[in-house]
Amino acid sequence: MKSYPVKFVPILKERLWGGTKLHDELEKEIESDITGESWELSAVKGDVSVVINGDYKGKDLQELIDTYKGELLGEHVFERFGSEFPILIKFIDARQDLSIQLHPHDDLARERHNSFGKTEMWYIMQADEGAELIVGFNKDVSREEYTGHLKANTLTELLNYEKVKEGDTFFIRTGKVHAIGAGVLLAEIQQTSDITYRIYDFNRRDKDGKLRELHTELALDAIDYTKKDDFKVSYTREKNVSNKMVHCPYFNTDYMEVEGHLEHDLSQRDSFTIYMCVEGSAAVETGGVREQLRRGETLLVPAGADKVDIIAEGAKLLEVFIG
Incomplete structure (x- = not known):
């Protein structure tokens, strides 16, 4: 592929x-x-x-x-x-x-x-x-x-x-x-x-x-009737790294704020990766192909990709994959 x-x-x-x-x-x-x-x-x-x-x-x-x-x-x-x-x-x-x-x-x-x-x-x-x-x-x-x-x-x-x-x-x-x-x-x-x-x-x-x-x-029979404060997610916002947001059995989501050029290693990830742009815009490149990703857009990187290059000036991305 x-x-x-x-x-x-x-x-x-x-x-x-x-x-x-x-x-x-x-x-x-x-x-x-x-x-x-x-x-x-x-x-x-x-x-x-x-x-x-x-x-x-x-x-x-x-x-x-x-x-x-x-x-x-x-x-x-x-x-x-x-x-x-x-x-x-x-x-x-x-x-x-x-x-x-x-x-x-x-x-x-x-x-x-x-x-x-x-x-x-x-x-x-x-x-x-x-x-x-x-x-x-x-x-x-x-x-x-x-x-x-x-x-x-x-x-x-x-x-x-x-x-x-x-x-x-x-x-x-x-x-x-x-x-x-x-x-x-x-x-x-x-x-x-x-x-x-x-x-x-x-x-x-x-x-x-x-x-x-x-x-x-x-x-x-499906409702959880107990009061649980287990829903608000606390996460860090360090630039040019994957900041853990939600990791659960069904999906993992990390927050990424990219400033400049980020070379992101995917070689150990046995999963597809999805990027949702929630602020700004970025160029996302893998397999020698570069695509622009602007706010409100989403793209899929197949599992076969070893790395992805992201070039942006302060773009905010959600990175989603299966753990």
Whole structure:
């Protein structure tokens, strides 16, 4: 396989709560004023990313995986996940509050939906004044107390609100109730799964005037009812090195702020590497091919690459791989 920085066509999703920041801030080519998500790297059936550059232009991510297997993914990644790409990469713009939701763990998702669970993380790229997230409960809650508040339409009284700013990072474990608040633009890294249990939606109606489906009963056995301050990620910001953010069984994410020329060794990494640019721009070179990566763009470096050269003046990148 030719190892070069592979870029993909963003898959843009209109959402009831979406806005215009994916266009205004990240220069995505959209006209809709309710675009909520840009799926940057996806092998979800029906939404498979297509290559936009180089030798593999026009091929989709699933074709590349099926053809090159461990050369693309990394041998140990292919042994573990087979031909299923293990993560999904997005940028999200919330003009309105998202619904309050949670995701089941792997065992429950496999039993009910024949799917992986969904562990995810968020990196805040921009936040309006006063913008916040919902992450977890503000106290330990019993199942009975939870259902009582749900029936009384007072669930928000139990929830933990976190004000956010650029650079804040959150790790969302399965079972944790959560919601992205209005005015937040973020990068999301998650397990490949579209299994979401929506538990409260502020009584909003969709474009057809209908209330959106809630998953009240399914959620009851999936919720973590305890108060845990285990979601805010603390990380260093040393320049020209990989600063550990989130390392978990499903993905590793490091923060990289590049000033000048960084020659980054990948020879000991048996995994593909993804770079998301969250600020500034950079030139990324491997296999003799150089690609520009600007804010709001994502690229994939195949596992076969021994090193990558990054040239930038203060670009901020998220580096994602499987440990």
